[in-house]
Structures are given as C-alpha cells and as structure tokens.
Amino acid sequence: MSEQRNIVNLTEKAIEQVKSIFEAENKGEEYGLRLGVVGGGCSGLSYKIDFDTKNEKDNVLEFDGVKVFIDLKSSIYLKGVTLDFKDGLNGKGFVFVNPNATNTCGCGESFSV
Numbered sequence: 001m002s003e004q005r006n007i008v009n010l011t012e013k014a015i016e017q018v019k020s021i022f023e024a025e026n027k028g029e030e031y032g033l034r035l036g037v038v039g040g041g042c043s044g045l046s047y048k049i050d051f052d053t054k055n056e057k058d059n060v061l062e063f064d065g066v067k068v069f070i071d072l073k074s075s076i077y078l079k080g081v082t083l084d085f086k087d088g089l090n091g092k093g094f095v096f097v098n099p100n101a102t103n104t105c106g107c108g109e110s111f112s113v
Contacts (some may be wrong), residue, residue: 001108007070008078010063013085021066027051032067036074045077047096
C-alpha cells in the first residue's frame with residue numbers, strides 16, 4: 001500500500017472539497033474519487049476526475065477517508081501528481097499539479113510527457 005500511496009497525493013483542501021461534494025451528491029460507501037488520464041486535449045492527454053465505484057484492477061488509495069481509484073494505465077501518467085483545490089480570484093476548481101508534464105495547455109486541463 002505504501003508504494004501505491006506514492007502514485008498521487010491530495011492536498012487537505014482537495015480532500016475537504018471532495019468530502020463536501022460527496023455528501024451533497026449522497027454517494028454510498030462503495031463510491032470513491034476516480035482519477036484518470038484519457039487521450040485528447042490540445043497537449044495530447046487530459047485529466048479525468050469523477051465519482052465512481054472500484055473496478056477489479058484499480059489501484060485503491062485512501063486519504064483521510066476519501067477512497068481514490070486509479071486504473072493501471074492512468075497510474076503511469078499520474079505518478080507524482082498532486083490534486084489540489086483552488087478557490088481564488090482566478091477561478092475555483094480542482095487543479096492537477098504534474099511535475100512530469102513536459103508541456104501543458106493554457107487551461108491546465110491537458111498535458112504531455
């Protein structure tokens with residue numbers, strides 16, 4: 001489990017926001033936060049975030065009671081990424097901080113490695 005924990009990290013603000021949304025949407029205990037990467041976007045790859053249930057081959061992480069599901073393919077691209085939540089003058093929302101990205105788009109929603 002400690003090796004899987006190194007795949008991604010969630011900041012305290014991100015964890016608080018996920019819990020708040022989770023409660024508002026009345027999701028059951030079998031649900032968790034799914035993080036993924038899909039092809040597309042102006043830089044080649046795009047981040048995906050949603051509430052979902054666990055798939056058989058998912059990596060499962062837990063941060064202060066928040067379950068995070070990551071499929072095996074996405075784990076390669078998300079290793080070392082931090083999910084944060086920003087709430088300021090420039091907008092509000094989840095932000096992926098990816099130290100491995102060699103190129104990102106202006107909106108920060110797509111990247112390449």
